[in-house]
Amino acid sequence: MKSIAVFCGSSAGNDKVIFQDSYNLGKILAKRNIKLVYGGSKLGLMGQVAKGALDNGGEVTGVIPGFLKTKEVVHPNLPELITTKDMHERKLKMHDLSEGFIALPGGFGTFEELFEIITWAQLGLHHNPIGLLNSNAYYDELIAMLKTMVRKGLLKKANFDLLIIAEGAEELLDKMANFQPLPVPKWINKEQT
Template sequence: MNKELNKIKNLAVFCASSDGDSKQIFDTAYTVGKKMAEEEIRLVYGGSKLGLMGQVARGVMDHGGKTTGVIPDFLKTKEVVHEDLDKLITTQNMHERKMTINELSDAFLALPGGFGTFEELFEIVTWAQLGLHRKPIGLLNINGFYDDLIKMLNTMTSNGFLKKDNLEILLVADNFEDLLDEMRNFEPQPVPKWMNKNQT
């Protein structure tokens, strides 16, 4: 294999704060955390101990890995914050939360989730499209969860609303090890012509 283009030491994970109904998805979230710990990749995430978020964190911590949670102050009364994280950062609002996660992370990974996961994923993809960052973004398509989304993205491309180059910003695999390899070897697009390198 060629020398890795991206050293991933801090990985942001976007996923559900609920368990969902699929045992395979629930168990895979833990396995992702375990693999991150084995690879000495720090987890950067939303700071909850619930749902898939908690599963990933447990997988990391059970195997000696490091964790950073980032949560806005107003959600502390609504989400159950994981008390055993290595580091917990409190932000003033959701936007600051996402900015902080971006600044702390070398790459981004989306597991199954709902509106919150989609919002986080597509904002970070849009930032990449605009040249605001050049970090790899992975979509883990566990048990075909994202098949319909992938179909929709291809429909957007075939109808001229999404450039093929921009579609390729989002790396997709159904196996975390394969996806991690893709992310490590991801080569970002050139900075858009309306941006300069100092703005990225």
């Protein structure tokens, strides 16, 4: 993988481990020569992952909708910043620029991005690995809920397995490098979405 989109919180939260893990992910991406594609903010966990990459000589592209592009939000030191008209275009651009996806801890926006990109994979619209960095057990309850969905027959195990889960960035990236996508469904194509 040459580029990974990272979805994460624009808030810093109150967990120092998660805050440090966000910086560490950016640092590891830079050390592995993997371009970081992210939401373009200087704030919160988003700012930390960008800082980790930039501090270690990494390549970083921010993608931000115009309405969020203010001096208080946008990262001022990005080598590349793409401005989109809205949130939907932002996600499409991040998808187009990336060969993999990682969700760090975050709120509703992070969940929405994660579930949309994994739904696209389930439908065969992309075949890129999707990682969930379960920093400091942040996603334990979500993982348990997904397993309940499988048990109740509302989520196929093969689709659950599209989500690559690890507690550390190095382990997650190693697992993502070995990802094998599902066969493409024959009943849907990109124009139908």
